[in-house]
Structure formats: C-alpha cells, structure tokens
Amino acid sequence: MSVQILIDIKPAEAYLILENKKASFKELLRYTLIDLVVKKVLALEFREMEGEDNPLGYVSRGVLYSTYSSAPFENVFLSHFRFDSDLEYDLPSLAKVAYQKAEKMGTFVFHYMAQGEMVVSCLKVGFWQKLLGNIRLNEHGERQRKKLQDALHYLVASLPADLSEHPEAVTKLLQSIGGNLYLLEAYDKSSFERLSGIFSEVEDEHYRQLRAQDSGFVFVDSAVFWAITSDFDSGYDSASSTHGDGGSGCGGDSGCSGCGGCGGCGG
Numbered sequence: 001m002s003v004q005i006l007i008d009i010k011p012a013e014a015y016l017i018l019e020n021k022k023a024s025f026k027e028l029l030r031y032t033l034i035d036l037v038v039k040k041v042l043a044l045e046f047r048e049m050e051g052e053d054n055p056l057g058y059v060s061r062g063v064l065y066s067t068y069s070s071a072p073f074e075n076v077f078l079s080h081f082r083f084d085s086d087l088e089y090d091l092p093s094l095a096k097v098a099y100q101k102a103e104k105m106g107t108f109v110f111h112y113m114a115q116g117e118m119v120v121s122c123l124k125v126g127f128w129q130k131l132l133g134n135i136r137l138n139e140h141g142e143r144q145r146k147k148l149q150d151a152l153h154y155l156v157a158s159l160p161a162d163l164s165e166h167p168e169a170v171t172k173l174l175q176s177i178g179g180n181l182y183l184l185e186a187y188d189k190s191s192f193e194r195l196s197g198i199f200s201e202v203e204d205e206h207y208r209q210l211r212a213q214d215s216g217f218v219f220v221d222s223a224v225f226w227a228i229t230s231d232f233d234s235g236y237d238s239a240s241s242t243h244g245d246g247g248s249g250c251g252g253d254s255g256c257s258g259c260g261g262c263g264g265c266g267g
Contacts, residue, residue: 003151003177005144010071011035011179013118016109017145018183020123021135025105026236028113029098033059033077033232035179041068042077044091044228057091057231073112076101091228095235106133152183 006014011031016023036042040062046055061081070078076098081087089097102108110130114120122141123129129136137145162170174181 003154003173005147006151006155006177006180009118009148009180010074011183012073013113013116014148014180014183016113016119016135017122017137017141018148020137020141020145023105023135025102025108026233026240028105028108029076029095029102029236030229030232031179031182032074033094033098034182034228036074036077037062037228038179038181039068040064041070041074042081054230057228058088059091059094060088061085071113072115073102073108076108076112091231092235092238095232096239099236099239104133105135106130109133109135155181155184 009017011034012028015027015031019027033042037044037059041064043060043062045058045060047058048055065078065081068078077094079101080089080094080097102112109119109123110125110133114123114125122137122144124134124136124138128134159170
C-alpha cells in the first residue's frame with residue numbers, strides 16, 4: 001500500500017479534498033499551522049501564565065523559516081513574521097490575524113489554496129464556484145480522495161506495529177508526511193491517541209534524532225496537539241465573531257511582541 005499521496009500533499013489540502021463541501025474554515029487554518037510547526041518553519045513554546053490554569057502557546061520563527069518555500073495559503077501565517085525575526089504571537093492572536101488575512105472560506109480556498117496544482121486539479125473552479133465559494137470535487141479529485149482515505153486507513157492499520165519493529169523506517173515516513181499525521185485525529189481519534197502515546201514512549205536513538213534541533217521534523221504529541229487546538233480555537237472564535245470591525249490584531253493587547261513591535265503584521 002502506497003502512502004505517496006501523503007508525502008506529496010499538505011495537510012490543509014488533504015483535509016479539503018477529504019471533506020470538500022463539509023470542510024471547516026477553522027480546520028483548514030489549524031491544519032496549516034500545525035504543519036508549519038511540525039516542519040519547524042514556525043516554533044511553538046508553551047509558557048506558564050500568572051493567574052492562568054493552563055500554559056499559553058507562543059509562536060515565533062522556526063529554524064527553517066528563512067529557507068522554507070511556502071505555498072500562498074501558508075502565508076496567512078508566515079507573512080506576519082517576515083520583517084521582524086524576533087516577533088512572536090500568542091496562539092489566539094496569531095489565529096486572529098491569520099483569519100483576518102484569509103478573509104473567508106471561499107477566498108482562502110479559491111484565491112490562496114487553488115494557486116497550488118494539488119487543489120486546483122481536484123476542484124471544480126468555474127466562475128460560479130468561485131463567486132459562491134461552492135467547493136466541489138471533480139473526477140480527479142474524487143480519485144485523490146479515495147487515495148487519501150486508503151493511505152490513512154493503512155497508517156491506522158500498520159503504524160503501531162511498525163513503530164516497534166521498524167523505528168528507523170517509521171522515522172523517515174513521519175518526516176516525509178509531516179503534519180498529515182494529524183489528519184488521523186479527525187479520521188480515527190482513538191488511533192491518533194494510541195499512536196501518539198506509543199511514539200512519545202519510544203526513547204531509542206532514532207527518535208532522539210527526530211526531535212533534535214537540526215531535524216526537519218518535530219513531533220507534536222496528543223497533549224500538545226490539544227493545547228494548540230484550544231488556544232487556536234479561542235483566537236479563531238474571537239476573530240470570527242468580530243470580523244469586519246477593522247481590527248488588525250496588532251493592538252496593545254493583541255499578543256504580538258518582539259523588538260520590532262508589530263512590523264510586518266499586514267504581510
């Protein structure tokens with residue numbers, strides 16, 4: 001069974017093809033961010049906050065930010081860090097400014113994501129689809145959707161055993177598919193939790209290397225995944241409820257900081 005499609009596609013693209021008209025704008029943005037963190041394009045740090053029960057996530061440039069070739073839709077996150085290498089956002093604030101830049105579901109899909117061959121080859125992209133934001137798969141898209149479903153099913157069925165028996169091969173696979181691992185959370189939540197637990201417990205040299213600073217991949221376990229989701233959802237929900245108020249997300253309480261203030265927030 002081939003999982004090549006999970007190597008060739010980004011998580012937000014895969015999610016869009018899997019769900020098409022049922023896809024959530026929030027999930028598209030969240031999968032985009034998760035993949036950028038996994039690939040070390042953006043760095044994520046959780047900090048204890050005074051008076052708060054849970055630590056808050058802060059996002060800054062990752063070690064691979066300057067060399068990463070981004071897709072247009074990823075720039076709704078990346079552009080905010082372009083002009084200031086020290087800038088950081090708390091997760092809710094980053095979710096808010098990304099939402100504002102992406103504007104709405106139809107714009108994000110047809111203006112940003114459809115610039116990439118993977119998405120434009122799978123969707124019906126006629127005048128009315130673009131005008132109405134009507135997301136529908138064409139015949140090629142339906143075939144790609146089946147390939148994605150089969151690949152995810154294969155991961156669920158084979159990864160637990162492979163983690164124990166072939167750790168080096170699994171390391172390479174995870175590095176190759178990047179944030180697509182987290183599609184399992186939606187596809188099969190119990191399997192995602194189980195795989196996360198198994199992966200976190202493995203302490204051999206292959207996985208220490210995988211977590212090393214010079215690796216092109218960082219594993220986000222289920223606890224961190226849910227923490228990201230919670231903080232991200234908070235910012236997204238706030239932005240979606242106030243969208244159109246003209247706020248840039250870079251006010252005094254916006255959560256973006258750094259030596260250069262809010263340089264580049266307009267991206």
